[in-house]
Amino acid sequence: MSAHWGALAEFTTAPEIFHACEKVRDQGFTKWDAHTPFPVHGLDGAMGLSMSKVPWIVLVCGLTGTACATLLQWWVSVVEYPLVISAKPLFSLPAFVPIMFELSVLFGAFGAVFGMLALNKLPMLYHPLFQSERFERVTDDRFFISIEAGDPRFDTAKTVQFLRELGASHVELIDG
Amino acid sequence: MAVTITDNSNFDPVDGRAPLILGDDSFAGITQAVARPMEDPAPTALKVVFGIGLMLLGLLGVSLAYLIYKGTGIWGLNNPVGWGWAIVNFVFWVGIGHAGTLISAILFLFRQKWRTSINRAAEAMTIFAVMCALIFPGVHVGRVWVAYWLLPLPNQMAMWPNFRSPLLWDVFAVSIYGTVSILFWYTGLIPDLATMRDRSKGALAKKLYGLFALGWRGSNRHWQNYERAYLILAGLSTPLVLSVHTIVSFDFAVSQLPGWHTTIFPPYFVAGAIFSGFAMVLTLMIPVRSLFNLQHIITTRHLENTAKIILLTGSLVGYAYAMEFFIAWYGGNAYESYAFVNRMFGPYAWAYWTMVSCNVITPQIFWFKKARTNVYILFVASIFVNIGMWFERFVITVTSLHRDFLPSSWDYFHPTFWDVSTFLGSFGLFLVMFCLFLRFLPAVAIAEVKAVTPAADPHHHPHAENGDDGHDEGGH
Numbered sequence: 001m002s003a004h005w006g007a008l009a010e011f012t013t014a015p016e017i018f019h020a021c022e023k024v025r026d027q028g029f030t031k032w033d034a035h036t037p038f039p040v041h042g043l044d045g046a047m048g049l050s051m052s053k054v055p056w057i058v059l060v061c062g063l064t065g066t067a068c069a070t071l072l073q074w075w076v077s078v079v080e081y082p083l084v085i086s087a088k089p090l091f092s093l094p095a096f097v098p099i100m101f102e103l104s105v106l107f108g109a110f111g112a113v114f115g116m117l118a119l120n121k122l123p124m125l126y127h128p129l130f131q132s133e134r135f136e137r138v139t140d141d142r143f144f145i146s147i148e149a150g151d152p153r154f155d156t157a158k159t160v161q162f163l164r165e166l167g168a169s170h171v172e173l174i175d176g
Numbered sequence: 177m178a179v180t181i182t183d184n185s186n187f188d189p190v191d192g193r194a195p196l197i198l199g200d201d202s203f204a205g206i207t208q209a210v211a212r213p214m215e216d217p218a219p220t221a222l223k224v225v226f227g228i229g230l231m232l233l234g235l236l237g238v239s240l241a242y243l244i245y246k247g248t249g250i251w252g253l254n255n256p257v258g259w260g261w262a263i264v265n266f267v268f269w270v271g272i273g274h275a276g277t278l279i280s281a282i283l284f285l286f287r288q289k290w291r292t293s294i295n296r297a298a299e300a301m302t303i304f305a306v307m308c309a310l311i312f313p314g315v316h317v318g319r320v321w322v323a324y325w326l327l328p329l330p331n332q333m334a335m336w337p338n339f340r341s342p343l344l345w346d347v348f349a350v351s352i353y354g355t356v357s358i359l360f361w362y363t364g365l366i367p368d369l370a371t372m373r374d375r376s377k378g379a380l381a382k383k384l385y386g387l388f389a390l391g392w393r394g395s396n397r398h399w400q401n402y403e404r405a406y407l408i409l410a411g412l413s414t415p416l417v418l419s420v421h422t423i424v425s426f427d428f429a430v431s432q433l434p435g436w437h438t439t440i441f442p443p444y445f446v447a448g449a450i451f452s453g454f455a456m457v458l459t460l461m462i463p464v465r466s467l468f469n470l471q472h473i474i475t476t477r478h479l480e481n482t483a484k485i486i487l488l489t490g491s492l493v494g495y496a497y498a499m500e501f502f503i504a505w506y507g508g509n510a511y512e513s514y515a516f517v518n519r520m521f522g523p524y525a526w527a528y529w530t531m532v533s534c535n536v537i538t539p540q541i542f543w544f545k546k547a548r549t550n551v552y553i554l555f556v557a558s559i560f561v562n563i564g565m566w567f568e569r570f571v572i573t574v575t576s577l578h579r580d581f582l583p584s585s586w587d588y589f590h591p592t593f594w595d596v597s598t599f600l601g602s603f604g605l606f607l608v609m610f611c612l613f614l615r616f617l618p619a620v621a622i623a624e625v626k627a628v629t630p631a632a633d634p635h636h637h638p639h640a641e642n643g644d645d646g647h648d649e650g651g652h
Contacts, residue, residue, distance in 0.1 A: 141203035
């Protein structure tokens with residue numbers, strides 16, 4: 001194949017990138033992405049992405065938190081350091097609920113943030129796209145579509161032509 | 177519709193939605209407006225506040241050093257009043273911390289788009305307020321060097337904390353609240369740190385922003401997971417924020433003391449916390465928006481909405497005050513009735529009436545639109561609420577304690593110099609952190625504000641007439 005990493009097309013408005021994504025999706029590309037300064041509503045559908053897996057990670061982490069809190073409080077209060085207070089049972093479940101809740105939230109929140117970063121393969125401080133000077137505006141006011149050279153449907157000349165036809169204001173090739 | 181809308185507080189929701197952002201609402205315009213204050217030389221006012229903050233922070237350092245050297249005897253604590261300003265200040269700061277998460281999480285779940293202009297600064301306020309709050313339980317244990325006994329850690333005495341105590345729940349609740357708030361805040365910051373990375377001219381700034389932006393490149397595959405994670409964090413933070421002040425109120429309510437032992441405490445504390453937090457949001461945002469020329473992003477409508485929440489929660493707090501008295505009478509418990517009559521007419525009547533005037537009477541001014549849209553009235557009222565909410569915690573703590581069951585142990589609490597200096601010092605920490613935040617991090621969530629502008633809608637057509645859509649691209 002080529003020495004290129006892929007092609008990068010620039011768009012100026014949210015509706016443009018939305019319709020362009022629909023067309024790239026319909027062409028059957030798989031190794032491609034849209035880059036936007038903010039989450040564009042409905043773009044997941046326009047790109048044909050499947051549901052995010054973050055909720056499952058959070059569920060597992062949250063339940064782990066509940067289990068850890070229950071185990072910790074049971075072990076401390078019943079096994080390791082039994083204290084009889086106001087003749088209450090050693091395993092006083094109602095009194096353990098606040099910490100069970102708190103730890104579920106803590107573990108769930110860690111799951112949400114670190115799960116999200118892991119799914120996104122971040123941190124990744126270097127990426128071929130950062131070579132493009134125009135790409136700096138992706139965090140300001142420009143929208144981009146990148147198609148990787150590794151995509152089976154990628155053909156340097158045809159893909160660039162295709163991106164131009166989508167209405168891109170600028171198309172460039174990114175070195176690998 | 178007028179081409180340039182300068183006031184968005186007068187829209188009837190039936191006729192059309194008012195724009196959230198006034199003036200230049202282009203994407204580049206928003207980036208520019210938020211980032212410029214960090215790139216221009218720091219305004220003198222910010223330097224002055226930072227200087228005052230540093231001095232107060234020094235005072236905090238001295239106060240804490242002397243406390244650790246000498247012990248809690250330097251405070252005005254006496255025999256019945258064993259819990260003084262330390263707990264008052266703790267609850268005061270934690271309460272302020274509640275507005276940030278309320279704005280970022282609860283308003284997010286309710287799809288209140290106006291939150292995007294103020295959530296970043298409010299979340300920062302939360303984190304710094306929780307830091308200030310954590311100082312007090314951290315040092316009021318007396319022997320600071322064994323403060324780790326609060327945590328369930330294995331130690332040489334083979335001793336473990338009592339999980340049936342609300343004080344331990346509190347350790348978990350507040351520290352987890354602080355941690356989750358930082359996670360939430362940082363997650364929201366990632367795209368904006370990338371914006372700063374791409375804007376920065378200096379090599380060091382580019383490196384540092386780049387490092388913390390984690391290589392964010394606005395990928396939609398990333399945004400998808402990011403948005404889902406953000407929604408879940410909001411969903412987790414909402415019950416969390418309600419639980420935190422509930423558990424703080426358990427510190428009091430689970431005890432047997434008349435004046436503390438009431439079931440109304442959890443909702444009453446949560447309402448009070450939101451009340452004080454929103455007041456602090458106004459106290460901070462009114463100067464910030466004019467200092468950084470952000471009036472078109474943090475508009476009168478944002479301030480007005482905040483004032484409405486203050487009116488609501490202030491009235492809830494007023495209702496709680498009344499209900500406490502009603503139950504004290506209706507419950508027929510002589511100690512309980514005495515505690516409340518003593519609050520109103522006893523030696524601390526001055527503190528009680530300060531609290532009522534600031535918390536119940538002041539917010540009533542927000543029934544009037546003129547008051548809700550006038551920055552000077554808003555600012556002054558917010559200061560009154562801050563004062564009132566500090567007094568609320570003082571009244572709850574001290575008036576309930578100072579009259580013991582045995583009249584021979586009755587006493588009056590006098591704060592010492594060190595009580596005052598530690599409290600003032602905590603404001604130093606808060607101010608220093610907040611000034612650094614304003615200087616080095618985007619004070620408004622850039623990506624989120626862009627997402628609520630009309631142009632962000634992928635089905636938006638700038639020139640189409642849209643009957644139920646009150647905004648127009650107008651001049652740009």
